[in-house]
Amino acid sequence: MNITKSALYGGATAATLALTLTACGGGSNGGSASGGAYDKNATVGVGSLYEPQNLDNTAGGGQGVTEALAGNVYEGLFRLTDDGKVEKLLAQDYKVSGDGLTYTFTLRDGVKFHSGKKLTSQDVKYSLEKVIGKDSQSARKSNLEVIKDIATPDAKTVKVTLSKKSISFVYNLSYVWIVNSEAKSLKTSEDGTGPYTLNKWTRGSALSLDRFAGYWGRAAANKGVVFHYYKNATALNNALLTNAVDVVTSEQSPDALDQFKNNQNYKVSDGDSTTKLLLAFNDKAKPFTDVRVRQAVSSAIDDKKLLESVWGGYGKLIGSMVPPTDPWYEDLTKVNAYDTARAKKLLKDAGYGNGFTFTLDTPNYDPHPTAATFIKSQLAKVGITVKINTITPDEWYTKVYKNRDFAATLQEHVNDRDLVWYGNPDFYWGYDNKQVTRWVEQAEAAPTTAAQTELLKKVNRKTAEDAASDWLYLYPQIVVANSKLSGYPVNGLNSQFYAYDIQKKG
Amino acid sequence: MARYLLRRLAFLLVSLALASVVLFVLLRMLPGDPANALTSVGAGPEQIAAARHAIGSDRPLPEQFTHWIGQLARGDLGTSFVSSLPVGPEVSSRLNVTIPLTLAAFVLAVLIAVPAGFIAAYKRRTWYGALLSGVSQLGIAIPVFWLGMILIAVFALNAGWLPAGGFPQDGWAEPAEAIRSLVLPVVTIALVMGASLTRYVRSATLDVLGSDYLRTARALGASFGRAMWRHGLRNASVPVISILGIELASTLLGAVVVESVFALPGLGSMLATGIAQHDYPVIQGVLFVSTLAVLLIGFAADLIQRIIDPRLRGRLSGGSR
Numbered sequence: 001m002n003i004t005k006s007a008l009y010g011g012a013t014a015a016t017l018a019l020t021l022t023a024c025g026g027g028s029n030g031g032s033a034s035g036g037a038y039d040k041n042a043t044v045g046v047g048s049l050y051e052p053q054n055l056d057n058t059a060g061g062g063q064g065v066t067e068a069l070a071g072n073v074y075e076g077l078f079r080l081t082d083d084g085k086v087e088k089l090l091a092q093d094y095k096v097s098g099d100g101l102t103y104t105f106t107l108r109d110g111v112k113f114h115s116g117k118k119l120t121s122q123d124v125k126y127s128l129e130k131v132i133g134k135d136s137q138s139a140r141k142s143n144l145e146v147i148k149d150i151a152t153p154d155a156k157t158v159k160v161t162l163s164k165k166s167i168s169f170v171y172n173l174s175y176v177w178i179v180n181s182e183a184k185s186l187k188t189s190e191d192g193t194g195p196y197t198l199n200k201w202t203r204g205s206a207l208s209l210d211r212f213a214g215y216w217g218r219a220a221a222n223k224g225v226v227f228h229y230y231k232n233a234t235a236l237n238n239a240l241l242t243n244a245v246d247v248v249t250s251e252q253s254p255d256a257l258d259q260f261k262n263n264q265n266y267k268v269s270d271g272d273s274t275t276k277l278l279l280a281f282n283d284k285a286k287p288f289t290d291v292r293v294r295q296a297v298s299s300a301i302d303d304k305k306l307l308e309s310v311w312g313g314y315g316k317l318i319g320s321m322v323p324p325t326d327p328w329y330e331d332l333t334k335v336n337a338y339d340t341a342r343a344k345k346l347l348k349d350a351g352y353g354n355g356f357t358f359t360l361d362t363p364n365y366d367p368h369p370t371a372a373t374f375i376k377s378q379l380a381k382v383g384i385t386v387k388i389n390t391i392t393p394d395e396w397y398t399k400v401y402k403n404r405d406f407a408a409t410l411q412e413h414v415n416d417r418d419l420v421w422y423g424n425p426d427f428y429w430g431y432d433n434k435q436v437t438r439w440v441e442q443a444e445a446a447p448t449t450a451a452q453t454e455l456l457k458k459v460n461r462k463t464a465e466d467a468a469s470d471w472l473y474l475y476p477q478i479v480v481a482n483s484k485l486s487g488y489p490v491n492g493l494n495s496q497f498y499a500y501d502i503q504k505k506g
Numbered sequence: 507m508a509r510y511l512l513r514r515l516a517f518l519l520v521s522l523a524l525a526s527v528v529l530f531v532l533l534r535m536l537p538g539d540p541a542n543a544l545t546s547v548g549a550g551p552e553q554i555a556a557a558r559h560a561i562g563s564d565r566p567l568p569e570q571f572t573h574w575i576g577q578l579a580r581g582d583l584g585t586s587f588v589s590s591l592p593v594g595p596e597v598s599s600r601l602n603v604t605i606p607l608t609l610a611a612f613v614l615a616v617l618i619a620v621p622a623g624f625i626a627a628y629k630r631r632t633w634y635g636a637l638l639s640g641v642s643q644l645g646i647a648i649p650v651f652w653l654g655m656i657l658i659a660v661f662a663l664n665a666g667w668l669p670a671g672g673f674p675q676d677g678w679a680e681p682a683e684a685i686r687s688l689v690l691p692v693v694t695i696a697l698v699m700g701a702s703l704t705r706y707v708r709s710a711t712l713d714v715l716g717s718d719y720l721r722t723a724r725a726l727g728a729s730f731g732r733a734m735w736r737h738g739l740r741n742a743s744v745p746v747i748s749i750l751g752i753e754l755a756s757t758l759l760g761a762v763v764v765e766s767v768f769a770l771p772g773l774g775s776m777l778a779t780g781i782a783q784h785d786y787p788v789i790q791g792v793l794f795v796s797t798l799a800v801l802l803i804g805f806a807a808d809l810i811q812r813i814i815d816p817r818l819r820g821r822l823s824g825g826s827r
C-alpha cells in the first residue's frame with residue numbers, strides 16, 4: 001500500500017527495507033576496487049523496486065525519490081554517513097548558543113545549483129520552510145516543527161531559533177534538501193547542488209542522472225547513473241543476470257541469492273539495515289499488561305531459528321529496538337533470551353500456568369505469515385494458543401494503528417533512531433512508562449550528544465527488560481553487484497543510495 | 507447504414523456513460539482510505555483530514571462525481587492523489603507500450619490461429635491435425651506468467667538473444683531496442699491467445715464443413731477450394747470475429763500480468779500500482795480509457811460482421827461484446 005507510511009510499515013508494493021547510506025565513512029563500501037583502472041566515463045545501471053512517486057521529497061515522493069536523488073542530486077546542510085554519523089556538507093560551520101536554542105550556520109563558498117544560480121542563505125530558509133510548511137508531507141515535518149524563526153543576516157549565514165532544545169536538530173537537518181528558492185515544478189524536475197543533474201525521468205521505467213560539471217566538490221567517479229525500476233524481485237534479478245543493470249540496491253528474495261552467491265561475476269554484500277521485525281504487544285490490553293507475560297512470550301520464541309528459516313544465514317538478532325547503526329546501540333540479545341523453562345515459570349507466576357489464547361493480527365505479505373506460523377508453533381510448547389488473523393496493510397492501519405483494537409501484531413519498522421516511539425504512551429503499542437517518557441524528553445533536550453546517548457541507552461535497556469515488544473530480528477541489507485563495480489554503499493541506514501563513488505571497470 | 511452508424515454511436519456513448527458511473531461507484535465501495543497513503547508516521551486526525559481535503563475525498567460523492575465528469579468532458583483525466591501529477595499524459599505515454607504490445611500480439615495470434623485452426627478441422631483425422639488440436643488445448647491451460655518466465659529463461663537468461671525485461675528509457679526514439687524489448691512479451695501473449703483462437707477457428711470450420719450449403723455448392727460443381735472461399739470462409743468468420751473482438755479487449759486489460767513479468771511500463775502496471783495505493787484518479791483514468799477502447803473494438807467488430815454478413819444488416823446487433 002502506502003508509500004510515505006512505509007516509513008513505519010510497508011506493503012507488498014512499498015516494501016520497506018531501508019536502503020543504504022554511503023560511502024563517506026571509512027572503506028566499508030562494497031568490495032574494494034581490487035586494483036585495476038576504472039572507467040571514469042562509465043554509466044552505472046542500478047536496479048530498484050522503489051520508483052519515486054514524484055521528485056519532491058516534501059510532496060510525497062516516497063522512498064524512491066530519497067534513493068535516487070538524496071546526496072546525488074540534492075544535498076543538505078549535513079549528511080548522514082554510512083555508520084550513522086552526521087557530518088557537515090553544505091554547512092561550512094555552525095555554532096550553537098549557550099541555551100541551545102539558536103543555531104548559526106555558515107554556508108560553504110562556491111556552491112552552485114544546477115541551474116547556475118549561486119547558493120545563498122535565502123535558499124536554505126526557503127528549503128526549511130518548505131519542509132515545515134502547511135502542505136509538506138515530509139517525514140521529518142513533525143521533528144522540525146521546533147523551528148520558531150529563520151533569519152538570514154547575510155548571503156552566507158542562516159540563523160535558526162528553536163522553540164525548545166532539540167539535540168536531534170542537526171541530525172534532522174540531514175534530511176532537508178537544499179533547493180533553489182526560485183525553482184519551479186519540482187515534482188517533475190530538480191534544481192539541487194549535488195554531483196549529478198537529472199537527465200530524464202520516464203515514469204514506470206527509469207530515471208537517469210548525469211555528472212554535473214560545475215559541482216563544488218569532488219566529481220562523481222562515473223559519468224552517470226540510470227535507476228531502472230521493477231515491480232517484482234524476479235524481474236529485478238533477471239535484469240542483473242543479463243547485465244541490464246550493474247547493481248541491485250536491496251535484494252528482497254532470499255531464494256534468489258544462490259544464483260549470485262556461487263558466481264564469480266557477482267558480489268553479494270550483507271550489510272546492516274535498520275528494519276526490525278516486531279511482535280508488538282498491545283501493552284494496554286490483557287494479558288500483555290503484565291510484564292511477565294510479555295517476557296514469557298519473548299523467552300518462548302527462538303528468534304535464531306526464525307531468522308534462519310526466513311533469511312537463511314543473513315540478518316542479525318537484536319534484543320531491543322536499536323540496530324547496531326544507532327548511536328545508542330548495545331547488544332541486548334541476552335535479555336529475555338530464548339529459554340522455555342523460564343517462559344513457563346513466568347507464565348505460572350503471572351497466573352497463566354494453564355496458558356491462554358490470543359489473536360495475532362498478521363499483515364498478509366512476507367515475511368509476516370511465515371513468522372506468524374512459526375510463533376504459533378513455538379508458543380504452543382509453553383501452553384499459549386495463537387489465533388492467526390491475516391489482514392491487509394489497510395486493515396492493519398485502521399484496526400491496529402488507529403483504533404488500537406488488537407492483542408498483538410506483527411509489523412516491520414524501518415526507521416533508524418525510532419526507539420523514541422517508546423516514550424510516546426499514545427503510540428499504537430501503548431507502552432506507558434513515565435520514567436521512559438521522561439528519559440526520551442530529557443534526551444531530546446540534552447546539552448550534548450553524549451548525554452543524549454547515555455539517556456537513550458537507559459531507555460533501550462528498560463524497554464528491553466520490560467519486553468515492551470518482542471524484537472524478532474533485524475533484516476539484512478543485501479546488495480548484489482556485478483564484480484566490475486566497487487564503491488557502492490552496502491549498509492541500509494536510510495533509503496539513500498549515494499552513487500558518486502561507484503567505480504566501474506571497463 | 508448511416509442510420510445504423512448513428513444508432514450504434516449513440517449506444518456507445520450511453521454505454522460509456524453507464525460504465526463511468528459504475529466505475530466511480532464501485533471504486534468508492536472499496537475499503538480503505540486514500541488519505542492514509544499521504545500522511546506520515548504519527549499523523550494526527552487533523553493531518554489526515556487535511557490530506558482528505560487536499561485530494562477532495564471529503565466532499566460528497568455526487569459532487570466528486572460531477573467534478574470528475576466535468577474534467578472528462580474537457581479531456582482531463584485528473585490528478586493522481588499520490589504523485590499529484592496529471593494522469594492523462596502518463597496514460598498516453600503508457601499507451602505507447604500497451605497498444606503496440608497488444609496489436610502485435612493480436613496479429614501474430616491470428617496468423618497462428620487461422621491456419622492452425624483450419625488444418626486442425628479439415629485434417630482432423632490425420633496425426634498432425636490431431637496434434638494441432640491437442641497442442642492448442644494444452645496452450646489454453648498454460649498460465650501466461652509461467653510461459654513468460656520460461657521464455658525469459660530460454661531466450662534471455664540462457665541464450666542472451668533478447669532482453670529479459672524492461673523498455674528503453676527513450677521509448678520509440680530507440681526503435682531497435684524498443685522492438686527487441688517487445689518480442690518476448692508479444693510472443694507470450696500471442697501463443698496463449700493463439701491457442702484459444704485456434705479452438706474457435708477449428709470449431710467454426712467444422713460447422714462449415716458439415717453444412718448443407720457447402721455440400722450444395724460442391725454438388726453444383728464448385729471445387730472444394732472455391733466453395734470454401736466463396737461460402738465457407740465468410741460464414742466461419744462471423745463468429746470468429748466476435749471472438750477476436752473479445753480476445754483483443756481482454757488482452758488489453760489482461761496485459762497487467764505480462765507487463766509485470768517483463769517489467770514493461772504499460773497501462774497494466776500503472777493500473778496495478780494505482781490499485782495498490784488507492785489512487786482513485788489513476789484507477790479511474792486507466793479503466794475509463796480501457797473501457798473506451800473495449801467499446802470501440804466491439805463497435806469495429808460489429809461493423810466488420812455486418813459488411814461480411816448481409817443477413818445482420820436488418821437489425822441493430824449488439825452481440826459482439
